[in-house]
Amino acid sequence: MKRFLRNNGLSIVMGGLFLLFWAGQAVSGYLASKQNADLHGDRQGDFADYLASGHFWQATGENWESEFLQMGAYVIFTAFLFQKGSAESLDPDEEESKPHRRSSAGWLYRNSLSLAFFGLFAGAFTIHALGGLAEFNEEMTRHGRAPLKLAEFLRNPEFWFQSFQNWQSEFLAILAMVILTIFLRQEGSAQSKKVEEDDDHTGD
Structure with a gap:
């Protein structure tokens, strides 16, 4: 058990924090809805x-959607875009001199990580859309107005406002990580260059 916890500590802690904060979202969301x-x-x-309401699932899908979009895009962009000096980038000088070997793995496996993230994004986008539609229609009914269909809701600026406000924050966070890892360090972290490495060193 001790070895298992050591080998899987990062995913266990991240999973535990996810469940803790999701539970916090559910409880506080319920109290806010009651208020x-x-x-x-x-x-x-x-x-x-x-827990079955549009309010809960709209908020959940909206946040998951932005996370998976950011990760999928970042996985792809870091395959061919570089940032000299960043711990988050491949070294452009090494990539130019490295011989390009053709992998024997199939296209699906070679791109499976980004495809998984974009698949999760599509699922979360659907949850956001359906949850947002349910919540929006509850509000419309409360005001004596006709509910919208899904296609109509997807053309509603409120839906895209919810998405864009999250998307921009995710890419801002990634931009900060890319730039700050050029100059700053965190001893022992896999996301940081070694403390003794120069700012020009690219990659971790």
């Missing part, structure tokens, strides 16, 4: 009802 219902004099369902 909003009380304000408008509406009936509020129980916690199980909230």
Whole structure:
């Protein structure tokens, strides 16, 4: 067990933090939804009802979507774009001098990481769209207006506002990582260059 925890500590901690914060999102979202219902004099369902609500799944899908888009795009961009001095980049000078060997692996396997991330993005985008549609239509019904169909909701600026506000923040965070790892260090981290390496050194 000790060896298993050592070998898988990073994924265990990340998975644990994900579940902890997702639970926090669910509880705080339920309380916020209850507060909003009380304000408008509406009936509020129980916690199980909230977990099946558009409000919960719109917020969940919206955030997952931006994360998977960012990771999929970053995996692809780092295959052919460089940043001299960054721990996040391949070294452009080494790549120019390195002989290009053709892999015997099939196209699907050679691109499986980015395809997995974009598949997860598509799933999260769908969750966001369906959850957002449910929440939007609840609001429309509350105001005595006709609900929208999915295709109509996807043309609604509110949906894209939700997406773009998350997408821009994800790529800002990646930009910060790419640039800051040129000049700054974190001793012992796989995401940082070694403390003694020059700023011009590219890669970790």
